[in-house]
Amino acid sequence: MNIWATILVGLKEIWAHKFRSGLTMMGIILGVASLVGMSALVKGMENGMREAMQAIGGIEKVSVIQQELPPNQSHLSDQVVGITMSDVEALKKNATLTKLITPEMNLGRGGVVSRGKKVFRPWNISGTWPNALDMNVHKIEHGRMFNEIDDDLARNVCVIGTEVRDQLFGTFEETGKDIIPIGEEININGQLFTIIGMFTRYESEKQKKEREYQLANPSPERLGPERRTGWGRGGPGGFAFMLKNSTIYMPLNTMWLKFRASAGTNNIPDPTLSTLNIRISSVEELEAALQQARNVMMSTHFAMEDFTFRTQENWDENIRAQVNNYRWSGGIIAAISLIVGGIGIMNIMFASITERIREIGVRKAVGATTFAIFIQILIESIVVAIIGGILGVFVSYGLVELLKILIPTDNEPVITLWAVVVSFCFSVLVGLMAGIQPAIKAAKLDPIEALRYD
Amino acid sequence: MALVELENVFKIYQVGDEEIRALDDVSLKIESGEFISIIGPSGSGKSTLMHLLGCLDTPTSGKITLDGIEIQNASSMELAAIRNRKIGFVFQSFNLLPKLNVAQNVEVPMIYAGVSAKERRERTMEALKKVDLENRAKHRPMQLSGGQQQRVAIARALINQPRIIFADEPTGNLDTHTGENILNLFRELSQQGSTIVLVTHNPEIAAVTPRRIEIRDGKISFTEDDRLAGTSLNK
Numbered sequence: 001m002n003i004w005a006t007i008l009v010g011l012k013e014i015w016a017h018k019f020r021s022g023l024t025m026m027g028i029i030l031g032v033a034s035l036v037g038m039s040a041l042v043k044g045m046e047n048g049m050r051e052a053m054q055a056i057g058g059i060e061k062v063s064v065i066q067q068e069l070p071p072n073q074s075h076l077s078d079q080v081v082g083i084t085m086s087d088v089e090a091l092k093k094n095a096t097l098t099k100l101i102t103p104e105m106n107l108g109r110g111g112v113v114s115r116g117k118k119v120f121r122p123w124n125i126s127g128t129w130p131n132a133l134d135m136n137v138h139k140i141e142h143g144r145m146f147n148e149i150d151d152d153l154a155r156n157v158c159v160i161g162t163e164v165r166d167q168l169f170g171t172f173e174e175t176g177k178d179i180i181p182i183g184e185e186i187n188i189n190g191q192l193f194t195i196i197g198m199f200t201r202y203e204s205e206k207q208k209k210e211r212e213y214q215l216a217n218p219s220p221e222r223l224g225p226e227r228r229t230g231w232g233r234g235g236p237g238g239f240a241f242m243l244k245n246s247t248i249y250m251p252l253n254t255m256w257l258k259f260r261a262s263a264g265t266n267n268i269p270d271p272t273l274s275t276l277n278i279r280i281s282s283v284e285e286l287e288a289a290l291q292q293a294r295n296v297m298m299s300t301h302f303a304m305e306d307f308t309f310r311t312q313e314n315w316d317e318n319i320r321a322q323v324n325n326y327r328w329s330g331g332i333i334a335a336i337s338l339i340v341g342g343i344g345i346m347n348i349m350f351a352s353i354t355e356r357i358r359e360i361g362v363r364k365a366v367g368a369t370t371f372a373i374f375i376q377i378l379i380e381s382i383v384v385a386i387i388g389g390i391l392g393v394f395v396s397y398g399l400v401e402l403l404k405i406l407i408p409t410d411n412e413p414v415i416t417l418w419a420v421v422v423s424f425c426f427s428v429l430v431g432l433m434a435g436i437q438p439a440i441k442a443a444k445l446d447p448i449e450a451l452r453y454d
Numbered sequence: 455m456a457l458v459e460l461e462n463v464f465k466i467y468q469v470g471d472e473e474i475r476a477l478d479d480v481s482l483k484i485e486s487g488e489f490i491s492i493i494g495p496s497g498s499g500k501s502t503l504m505h506l507l508g509c510l511d512t513p514t515s516g517k518i519t520l521d522g523i524e525i526q527n528a529s530s531m532e533l534a535a536i537r538n539r540k541i542g543f544v545f546q547s548f549n550l551l552p553k554l555n556v557a558q559n560v561e562v563p564m565i566y567a568g569v570s571a572k573e574r575r576e577r578t579m580e581a582l583k584k585v586d587l588e589n590r591a592k593h594r595p596m597q598l599s600g601g602q603q604q605r606v607a608i609a610r611a612l613i614n615q616p617r618i619i620f621a622d623e624p625t626g627n628l629d630t631h632t633g634e635n636i637l638n639l640f641r642e643l644s645q646q647g648s649t650i651v652l653v654t655h656n657p658e659i660a661a662v663t664p665r666r667i668e669i670r671d672g673k674i675s676f677t678e679d680d681r682l683a684g685t686s687l688n689k
Contacts, residue, residue, distance in 0.1 A: 005565045016553045362549045365510065366563040366610065367538020369531050447510050451549065 003379075006372075010380035013352070014387070024348045025388035027341025028431070032392025032423045035334040037399040039419035042330055046323045048411035051204055052240040053315055057136050059283050062290065063310040064276040064297070070305055080306040082272035087300050091278065094296045097289035100279035102135040104128045105255045107189065108274070113164065113248065114187045120167035123246035125188060126274070127255020135277050136244075143182040143197035150196075151251035156258070158188065159197035163245035191258050193250065202241045210409045286311065335426065341388070342430035349381050349438035360442055361450025370443045377439035378432070385431020389424045396423075455522065456483040457617060457649055458507060463516030465502050465672075476502040477513070478672035484651065486617070489644040491652040491660035494669035501622070503669060504653045508541055508620045509533045521617050538566050542611030546623035548603040550595040550610075557582065557591040560610045567614055581609040585639065601632035608639060618649040625659060637662050 014021040053059065064087070069077050088103045095101075104126050111125035130145050132138065146157050160181075166172075168186060169179045181195050203211070261269045280289040290309055297307060353360065360373055368376075400413045465477040476499045484490055494500040505511040506518060509525055512533075518525050521540055525533065537543075542563075550559045557578050564574045582588040585605035595603050604624060611619050621640065625633030641662060644650050652663055660666050668676040 012553065358549065359551050362551060363562065363566075364534065365508075365537060365543050365549075367534055367566040367614075369534040369566075371531070372534075372566060448505055451545070 003375075006376050006379050007383060009376055010383040013380050014383060017352075020348060021384060024344050024384055025391065027344040028338065028385055028388025028427050029341075029392040029395050031334070031338025031341040031430075032389050032427045033396040033399045034337050035331065035423040035426065036393060036396035036415060036419050037403065037413070038330040038334040039327065039423070040396070040400050040413035040415045041403065042323060042326045043414040043416055043419070044411040045326060046319065047414060048204060048206055049319045049322065052238070053312055053319065055137060055202060055240050055244055056312075057277070057279070059312050059316050060280050061135065061312070062278050062280060062286075062293075064278065064293070064307055065310055066272070066306060067308045068306070073304055076304055079302075080304055081301055083276050083307055084271050084273060087276060087297055088273075090296050090300045091276075091293060095278070095289070095293050097280060097285055097292050098278045099281050100131060100135055102129055102132050102277045102279075103252060103273045104132070104275045104277065105252060105260060106274045107255075107259060110189070111248075112189055113168065115168040115184075118168050120164065122161070122164055122248050123243045125248045125250075127250050127252040127259075129252055132249060132277075135279060138244075138247075138249075139200045140197045141200035142180045143195070145197055146249070146251050151253050154251060154253040154257045156191060156193045156250075156254060157196045158186070158193045158248050158250045159199065160186075160195055160249075161199050161245040161247040162201040163242070164248055165198060188248065188250075189259060199245070199247070202244045204238055204241055205411050206409060207238055207241065209412075213409050286313075338423075338427060338430055341427075342385075342434040345381050345384055345431055346434040346438060348384075349377060349435060350441070352380070353377060353438055353442040356442075357445060357450050357453040360445050361447050361453065364445070364447035365451060373445075374439045374443035377442045378435040381435025381438070382428060382431045385427050385434070388431075389427035392427060393420050393424060396420075456519075457486040457488075457521060458482070458484040459517075459519040460506075461517040463506065463513045463518060465499075465506065465511070466514045475672045477506070480516075480669075480672070480674055482667065482674065484618070484649065486649055487644075487647055488665060489641070489650050489652075489663045490665045490667065491654060491663040492667050492669060493654055493657060493660045495655055498669045499672040500653055500655075500669045502672075504620055504622055504651070507618075507651065508543060509536045534566075538563055539614055540617045542614070542616040542619040544604065544607050544611050544619065544621040544624045546626040548595070548600070548607045548627070550603055550606055552595055554595075555591065556587065556593050556595065556598070556606050559595065559606055560613055563610060563614050577613060578609075581613050582606075584612065585609045599632070600628050601635055604628065604632075604636050605639065608636075608643075612643070612648075618651065619643070620651050620653065622653045623655070624652070625656075626654075633659070 064083060066083055068074075069080060085103060088101055091098060091101050105128075106124060106126040109121075111122060113120050113122060113125070126132070129151065130147055133140070133145055140159065143159070145159055146155070150157050165179060165181055169175075169181050169184070172178055180198065182198065184195050185192050186195060187193070256271075260271070278289075278293060280286060290311075293309070298305065301307065360368075363373065363376075396415065400415055403413050460480055460482040463477055463480045464475065467474040467476055478499075480503065492500050492503060502511070506513055507520075509520065509528075510533075512528070513526050516526065520536065523536065525536065528536070543549075551562065554562070557575075560578045560581055561574050564577065569577070579588055579591070582591055585608055587602060587605055587609065590598060590602065590606075595606065598606065604627075608624075611621075624640070625636055628636060637659065640650055640652065650663075652660065654660055664681050665679045666677070667674055668678075670676075
């Protein structure tokens, strides 16, 4: 028996009962659509969770940070050297698995900027190298980043985040325009700096959508006294973007000479770096790269382990675990609806073979084997599932569009090829499982009894 | 060797404690090219005999040979293959598949025989020509008269060039005139060399065949052969 002929018979059977087949398929269509839709929502959520991690440099970025000596070395604590430029040079020469190194000296919590009467304490005022752009995934929107010459000459230039601009020059909402303060001067801890560049505005997809939604659909004016309404916007990880916007970068040498060498009240030069960021080539090499960096630094630190590494592995694992949880719980609920669809198919197949007992008898009389009948019924069931699955994939795109309209400010649901393939295969599997029992029943019919049946 | 040979065939059904002997020690030979009828009142066992001959069922004991193949021990798959290639059935109620058109109905046995689509089309048209229905190929069975439907069924029975055709009350649902046409068609086929077994309860219809076997209570009670008596229907 030719398989194509069998499929054709199945298609004809489906076509002969268009309405009934359509209803049966509806179960599969909705099941597949809800499975794909659910996974698209989870994917969107995952994107939302990942973008904050990407914004601070991603999993490939590792910070080398200072720590207390371990207990067995604590008697050497007066000899520790801290993380210095000599580590940077040594890593650059010897740590082959590290592809980018960025030293950073910051003002810690003591940094204050002011312009006129406006004063602001940014999250981060750092002296660094121009490659900090790559390291921390910054993008210059206006002006330029400082370069090696600025660094060599220790010029008083800086690049600021939009939050700094908002605080010192006014927000878009306050001034009605996007102020670009390139060339303006600001005061950082008593030193005059020229702004030569400004970063783009960092925000999560959700924050961006909320902002755009607010612009398009202004909410009614809030009653009562004016107030700040807090930071609880922009979903999980939104804080990462807030902090990133609240950044001022200046050349490393400027920071060193103007604030660290011996300035102001601090007349003891402090050559230690606040952080040393390294970027590794790939996550797979993380262990080896960390081991290599440790070996190099143990030699520059005379075997005193006053440093450690900070990776984003926990964050990454958290995201993974959370996404996995959502995927399974959502997936199982959606899969149940697909299984219900399968039960619908089984029901209809039983009804269909009861209607066609005589036909099955005739087919057997003219030479259909038990197996041929089994395959015919099974294929009819699978064909319903396949057509339902294909339509379901199309419907899922519609469903996702609908979700986008219903939740305009949430992370955009993303349909992945993987979700489509898995859902489709699952629907075919459900069709197969649903067809087996009716097919066995049909195949087992006695041709004599079947021919007599009215 | 005879085309069909039954030796001491029993078919016994167990209903509760009671044993029903549907066929009780039946022996029978049918030669290739014969036109034979099996007659008997309902409940006589003639349907059981036809089911055994038609490989729809297997005997409780005894030996059945069809075209050199012993079928009493054949598996259901082997029986299906024999039904497909060596046997054609014509039923009282035509048993056409209502959702398929005439040509598709005739094609069904060839699909199970694995015949290519092209050859199926050619052979279908040929068979429909034989029964004068080539211009009804696209019609549904319900759009045809009873006689036409039975002719479609005959075309379907012939399509795999079977060694033997079983017709179970083929005129039972037809009026006398149409019934006669169908019987004439069988006679023509017989003259062309087909082996045909006609199962009926009606002696008048059985009279068209040269040889008649009567079944009563599961036994062959009577055999009549016009050829032995020196008379032939086809004279």
